[in-house]
Amino acid sequence: MKLHYYTGKQPNFGDELNLLLWPRLIPDVLAQAPDMLFLGIGTILSHDTPAKLGKIVLGSGAGYRRPPTLDSTWDILGVRGPLTARTLGLPQRMAITDPAVLLNQLYTAPVTIRHRIAFMPHHDSQRLADWRCICQQLGIHYIDPCSLATADIIDDIRRSGLLITEAMHGAIVADAFRVPWIPIVCYSHILRFKWEDWCLSLGMQYQPERLPAISNIPLNVSPLKRLRHWLKYPAVKLKLLPERWSKLLPRPSSPEELERATQQLALIAETQRGVRLSSDPVLQQARERFQDAIQLLRRYYA
Numbered sequence: 001m002k003l004h005y006y007t008g009k010q011p012n013f014g015d016e017l018n019l020l021l022w023p024r025l026i027p028d029v030l031a032q033a034p035d036m037l038f039l040g041i042g043t044i045l046s047h048d049t050p051a052k053l054g055k056i057v058l059g060s061g062a063g064y065r066r067p068p069t070l071d072s073t074w075d076i077l078g079v080r081g082p083l084t085a086r087t088l089g090l091p092q093r094m095a096i097t098d099p100a101v102l103l104n105q106l107y108t109a110p111v112t113i114r115h116r117i118a119f120m121p122h123h124d125s126q127r128l129a130d131w132r133c134i135c136q137q138l139g140i141h142y143i144d145p146c147s148l149a150t151a152d153i154i155d156d157i158r159r160s161g162l163l164i165t166e167a168m169h170g171a172i173v174a175d176a177f178r179v180p181w182i183p184i185v186c187y188s189h190i191l192r193f194k195w196e197d198w199c200l201s202l203g204m205q206y207q208p209e210r211l212p213a214i215s216n217i218p219l220n221v222s223p224l225k226r227l228r229h230w231l232k233y234p235a236v237k238l239k240l241l242p243e244r245w246s247k248l249l250p251r252p253s254s255p256e257e258l259e260r261a262t263q264q265l266a267l268i269a270e271t272q273r274g275v276r277l278s279s280d281p282v283l284q285q286a287r288e289r290f291q292d293a294i295q296l297l298r299r300y301y302a
Contacts, residue, residue: 001030001056001301004037006044012123013145013153014169017041017100020150024106026294028302036301040099041169043194045084056301058293059099062087063193077293081197096293097201097286100172103154104287107177111158115141117269118160120170124189129214129253129261138266145170162275164268168195171276175202175283180275182268183208186261202278202286209274212261214253 005018018041022030030038036054039045046065049055054073061080067087068074078096079085085095119135120143135142143156145167154173157163163174163181174181183195185208192206199206253261268274 001033001036001038003030004039004044004049004055005042008123010123010146011148011150013120013147013150013167014100014123014172015042016150017103017169017173020154021099021103021106025102026297026302029294029297032301043080043191045079045088056297058297059096059290060084061098061194061197063191063197077296078289080194081199081201083193083197083200095201096289098169098172098198099290100169101176101283101287102290103173103176107154107158111155113161114159115156115161117141117162117164118143118156119265120145120157120163120165120167122166122187122190125166125187127217128187129216129258134258134262134265137262138269140164140265140269143170162269162272164265166190168198172198175276175278178277180272180277182272182274183276184211184268185209186211187213203282204276204278207274209268211264211268212253212257214258214261216253216258 003018003022006012006015022038022040033054036056037050039055039057039060041059043061043063045057045060045062045068047068048065049068051073055075057074057076058078059080062084070076070088076090076094079088079090079094080098082092082095085092118141119131121131123145125131126144126146132142132144141156141160143153145153147153157170157173157179158177160174160179163170163179164184165171165174165181166184166186171181171183183206195206
């Protein structure tokens with residue numbers, strides 16, 4: 001089978017987890033049925049999934065594009081959460097959680113805490129502001145979601161006492177390894193639907209802390225493209241265009257705005273308000289349901 005997941009211009013931690021998890025967890029299954037796609041981690045259930053190929057779904061979510069029309073080419077063993085199940089017209093029992101909770105099967109050695117607090121932005125956010133520099137000012141460990149070393153990111157999260165994260169899979173991996181986490185929102189490209197979908201799958205509410213949307217990294221964008229984006233801005237504000245239809249180019253932040261964002265992050269780190277962690281029984285139940293689904297997968301395809 002061919003792993004089907006989102007690939008962009010730069011690597012993204014959540015999507016890259018597919019290459020780390022599945023070949024080690026179900027190599028016997030992936031070696032079969034070369035004409036089929038396997039959809040695991042990611043918000044990838046949409047109408048533009050290849051129509052003529054068979055598709056096996058185990059834990060994927062919907063949200064970014066128009067959902068697919070399910071037909072005989074789809075074999076769904078479980079989806080990310082109840083919102084995805086409802087969107088696809090599936091029974092709620094098909095909602096499990098995100099498959100990244102299974103990483104605990106691959107990383108079993110105990111670790112010691114190295115970072116009291118770590119910060120991980122969304123992969124589209126790290127190019128907008130120098131979050132690494134801000135974290136250094138505050139004594140917070142910075143985790144780059146676009147690092148090529150996926151295993152190193154996992155190790156960084158495991159060795160953190162607390163993770164402040166705008167990246168959903170940062171929170172998922174932290175939760176999987178019982179590292180407390182705080183969800184934050186800085187920019188409009190954060191998709192609330194997928195966060196709520198996953199949180200609800202483990203009995204949690206999505207109530208993120210907010211940081212100002214800052215920009216202090218010059219973007220290599222032509223004047224024409226920048227003009228086109230800023231002409232689009234009023235239409236988005238008037239809700240004539242959906243805000244996530246296109247990522248608006250930010251204006252440079254003032255020193256005062258940068259300082260305000262830095263102070264806000266410092267306050268969240270100091271007070272640790274909004275800390276989350278799913279309950280042990282709920283997480284374990286989700287893992288057991290994945291194991292049942294994997295047994296079915298092996299029975300039919302391996």
